Amino acid sequence: MAAVLVAVMTMGLAACGSKSNDSAPADTAEKTEEAADGEETADAEAADGEEKYPEGYTLRVGMNCGAAPFGWTQDDDSNGAWPIDGTDQYVCGYDVQVARKICDTYGWNLKIIKTDWDGLIPGVVSGKLDCCISSLGVTEERLQSVDFSDYYWNNGCVMVVRKDSKYANATSIQDFAGAKVTSQAVSIWLPLVKQIPDVQEQPGLGEMSELFVGVSSGKLDAIITGLSEAQSGCMSNPDLTYVTFEDGKGFDVELSSLCAGIPIAKGNTELKEKVDAVIATMDHDTQLEMMTNALNQQPLSDGSDAEALTAEETKDVTNE
Template sequence: MRKKVSLFFVLLLSAMIVLAGCGSNDDSNAGSSDKDTFKVGLEAGYAPFNWTQNDDSNGAVKIAGTSEYAGGYDVEIAKKIADGLGKKLEIVKTEWDGLVPALTSGKIDAIIAGMSPTAERKKTIDFSDNYYKSNLVMVVKKGSKYEGATSIQDFKGAKVTAQLNTFHYSVIDQIEGVSKETAMDNFPAMRVALESGIIDGYVSERPEAVSASDANENFAMVEFEDGFETSEDDTAIAVGLEKDSELTDKINEILKGISEDERTEIMDAAIKTQPAAQ
């Protein structure tokens, strides 16, 4: 009887040790996975900064949890930052309005999505040094009376919009007598609205406007001699990070290593390789 009882306890103890070891390994691997991964949030719908495509051509990166890939200027910058950090890049496709909540809740480590470090956003999150700077322009229908505009005031009476929750939408108020239309969720929606005549134009940054006019022969980009009044932060683009993130200084150091010429080359390549539909 004693032998049977002893054997039972030996087997039970062995099983407990094995299970404990398995649990320990699982926890270690999970922690290592998070530690070694740089999770970047972007909407993948703002070409040439970021877009969605079906394969890994031109250096596109797999979007987590999907069969799709993300490419664009932001993705190339994210790749350089991930390499500099010694981490594996993971792209988390996130709607624009969900980017800041995703960051503050820990679902992503950074926002690299053509986001400007505005004073309002700085109340909630921190930003790296700038990794791009652009001018505001308007995208209109080719052949329309607005194509030859040289001043934003030439859009008096025009139906104009911009993306929801961006400073692009607020600067429309600088146009006297403009018909400020409801803000839209994303750029593909604005392009459809412009094509169908729902709007006469939308405010954008120059790279996206070049992208739009390249993708659709019916679109034209309007650059202004008398343009929108903006702050330095409004037209700059930076990496969004959690308040007091330990990554901020490291990322700034990596960004210093990317020259202006290289940044221009990356943007030019992004404009050239973007999918035609975006």
């Protein structure tokens, strides 16, 4: 199984908006606002002339909590999982490691608020969240509402198929002409479906678990997603694999729009500079170790025979 998970393309792009097939459903944006209701923004908490983010500050982080290997919900604090505010559950994964690293650096307390995808950016804009760490790609549309930190993860764009399908040996998106293809709704991946010639575009689905089941059952021929999510899904679903494409044979995408950053309120340079300073310490080897740990710690479906990934097998999803 490990050989299936070796990335054969050079890295470049980061995914967002996918969900794990083992995670609990995310709360609605309205619930996120209720959970944070009554909390003051950093500006209101800081007196004139005082530091906005002193040691002991509670950083309010929005997180989807349902996107392995970036974050998944579990019932205990094993593997460095962190409590989800207002619940008796925990969230674990790459994004949690990033959030903890930021807070540990400055002596801050960490509060993770479970938030639907479409509530993350509004939560930052309203001031109810200081930031959100949820594998969100940096797009021009999002930059109209928030600022972003430097990139903290890079990924690749792939297609997930059944191992026994005719698409398992595809080398170009042209090979998917006439195929039934989709991705997650409200994601950066879904618009790419239209680039496939004569594609039978299917409606976007809400959770990654639905997408993987769709491919396994034959209702879908393929889905488009990020390499990290594909590795995660194939570890948990042994009948699936993913295909990658050489330059010029894949999707036409802006690399920056698929690189994950941390949304921060417009003009909040103090928090952005602090977050960027921590990201700057996360070199290639550090990111590689963090993602490899997340992939190997994720919960797997019954019957999965996945072997633990090595850093060598994960290396192509990080920047040199």
